[in-house]
Every structure is written in structure tokens, then in C-alpha cells.
């Protein structure tokens with residue numbers, strides 16, 4: 001098991017340290033991994049001038065799976081665009097064709113009061129957002145800022161081919177088939193042709209999945225429904241940009257973005273696993289970040305990349321146990337619970353294992 005470890009920036013290294021300790025604690029249980037550290041994001045820009053150095057691409061190619069912390073931060077905000085840390089992350093996703101981003105939003109019962117919504121609206125919440133990750137306005141050409149009629153004009157291109165929509169659609173239908181068999185495809189077909197095609201292809205695909213109930217929702221309504229009545233959703237499938245926004249929104253239903261893991265998979269089943277949140281510059285270096293999303297991402301890695309279901313479930317059970325025992329980082333803290341730092345949370349999860 002060769003894992004390419006990409007701690008990245010901000011809280012990235014802190015949450016990664018604790019996650020690697022958790023994986024280390026599972027070594028005796030068949031998690032025989034070899035960690036190869038590589039640079040990405042701002043850390044890579046500082047060391048090499050590039051957010052995605054050749055050496056990182058090589059290690060990523062050779063590894064069986066990748067585990068990433070987070071990239072970015074104010075330090076690099078005014079760097080030229082090709083030196084922005086986020087380009088490193090987008091570069092790896094594109095390089096490895098990690099088109100299927102799975103972002104599960106699950107409410108642990110102990111966090112019902114940490115959710116932004118009333119407990120009765122979110123209790124039992126279990127949604128899977130399937131986000132397309134290598135297309136859309138994130139990658140479409142042309143893009144840029146140009147001079148036109150004496151002023152600057154910014155432009156990006158929202159573009160999806162039929163084959164790109166079909167392959168993410170299949171992932172979503174298959175996922176729904178294994179769950180409650182309900183798939184909601186989110187688009188903006190009332191305005192955007194790209195997403196008219198998205199809807200058409202989803203409808204065509206649904207003929208192959210008669211057991212899955214397909215519905216469609218415009219993205220503005222979906223954003224509203226997620227906070228009105230989130231339990232109406234089982235699996236949601238959407239494009240890169242809408243999925244980015246909706247998954248951050250969904251994270252707050254679970255109490256904190258520090259709880260939301262993710263897996264990004266390619267057609268060969270290779271995956272990169274990362275929390276859905278960013279580098280949290282406002283709390284970096286203080287040992288207060290929530291490492292659970294990264295640990296839960298590592299659990300997804302054991303499940304999807306290495307078929308180690310029992311060991312993945314052990315991490316998830318340990319997380320449930322520490323929450324039940326009252327351990328909380330600041331983002332999910334409420335009176336009556338026990339506030340801990342990043343490392344203490346790591347200790348608690350390892351003890352629970």
C-alpha cells in the first residue's frame with residue numbers, strides 16, 4: 001500500500017499528522033502502508049516555484065492512493081495565477097482524471113445541536129453529494145482577463161461533453177442503487193445550455209437504472225431545499241462548481257465543515273482522499289483544527305482504494321465513540337462537552353480504536 005501524502009498548507013500538516021497516527025495505529029490490523037511525502041500548493045510554491053512540482057506528479061502516479069490535507073492561504077493570494085496553491089490541487093485532480101468526487105454529509109447524532117438547523121430537521125441526515133471534478137467552468141477554455149473597449153473583461157467557459165456527464169452520472173446512479181435509490185440531479189437548465197445537456201444525458205442514462213428514482217432540481221432551489229428539508233435528498237449529482245458550493249452548504253448541516261470527508265476517484269478506481277474544507281488560515285498553527293474530516297477521508301481511502309472495509313469501519317466507529325464520549329474541537333464545541341485540540345482529538349480517536 002503506497003500512499004502519497006500531501007499535507008499542503010495552513011491546517012493541512014496538523015490534521016495530516018493526526019490522521020497518519022490513526023493509520024499507524026491500524027498497522028497491526030493489516031494496514032501495511034508506506035507513506036511517501038510530497039509537496040503541493042503554497043508549500044510547493046515556496047520550495048520549488050510551482051504549486052505542482054514534477055516530483056509530486058511522479059509520486060502521485062506511482063502511488064496506490066493519495067491523502068491530501070488542504071492548500072492555499074493569504075500568503076499566496078497575490079501570486080500570479082499559475083503559481084496559486086489551488087492550481088496544484090486542480091492540477092493533480094486533472095492529471096489523475098479524478099472526475100468523481102464523493103462528499104458524504106452525515107449527521108452524527110451527538111452533533112445534532114451543532115448543526116445550523118433544528119435537530120428535528122437534520123436528525124438522521126445522510127446525503128451523498130456526487131460532484132463532477134475535472135470539468136465545468138473550473139477548466140473550460142477560453143478563460144482569462146482581457147482588455148475590451150477600454151476596460152477589463154473577465155471570462156470563463158462552462159463546458160461539459162456528453163461523455164463527461166455520462167461517466168459522472170453512472171457513478172451517481174450506481175451509488176444511489178446501493179443506498180435509498182433516489183437520485184437528484186442539480187442543474188441550471190433554465191439558463192445554461194451546458195446544464196440543459198447535463199439534464200438530457202441524466203434522463204437518457206436513467207433508462208439503464210429503472211430501479212433508481214431520478215429527479216431534477218435547479219441549483220438555486222437545491223440550495224434552499226438543503227436548508228429547508230435536507231432529508232428529502234439521498235444522492236445528489238451535479239457539476240464541479242455547483243457541487244463545490246452545495247457541499248460546503250451541506251457540511252454545516254452536519255455541524256461543521258471539519259466533519260466532511262471526500263473521495264475523488266478516477267475510472268481505474270485510483271483515488272485521492274481529502275477533507276472538503278480548506279487550509280483554514282484563521283486557525284492554522286494553533287492546534288485547534290478539527291482533524292475528523294481528514295481521518296474520515298482516510299477511512300474512505302481504506303474502503304475504496306484498499307478494500308479494507310473492516311478497518312475503515314473501525315475508524316468511523318472510533319470517531320462515533322469520541323463524539324459520544326464528549327470530545328469536541330472548537331468548531332463543534334457546545335457547553336457540557338469537552339473541548340480538545342487537534343492532537344488531543346488524535347489521542348482520543350487512537351484510544352477509541
Ligand SMILES: NC(=O)c1ccc[n+]([C@@H]2O[C@H](COP(=O)([O-])OP(=O)(O)OC[C@H]3O[C@@H](n4cnc5c(N)ncnc54)[C@H](O)[C@@H]3O)[C@@H](O)[C@H]2O)c1
Pocket residue numbers: 011069070071072073074086089257258274275276277278279280281282283288289290291293331
Ligand atoms: N481542498 C482544499 O485544499 C481547499 C478547499 C477549500 C478552500 N481551500 C483554500 O483554503 C484557503 C482558505 O479558504 P476559506 O477560508 O474560504 O475556506 P476554509 O474551508 O479553509 O475555511 C472556512 C472556515 O471554516 C473553518 N474550518 C475549515 N476547516 C476546519 C477544520 N478542520 N476545523 C475547524 N474549522 C475549520 C475555518 O477556520 C474558516 O473559518 C483558500 O486559499 C482556499 O482556496 C482549499
Ligand SMILES: CC(C)[C@H](C(=O)O)[C@@H](O)C(=O)O
Pocket residue numbers: 072086089090244276278
Ligand atoms: C481550493 C479549491 C480549488 C477547491 C475547489 O473549488 O474544488 C475547494 O474549494 C474544494 O472544495 O475542494
Ligand SMILES: [Mg+2]
Pocket residue numbers: 244245248276
Ligand atoms: Mg470547496
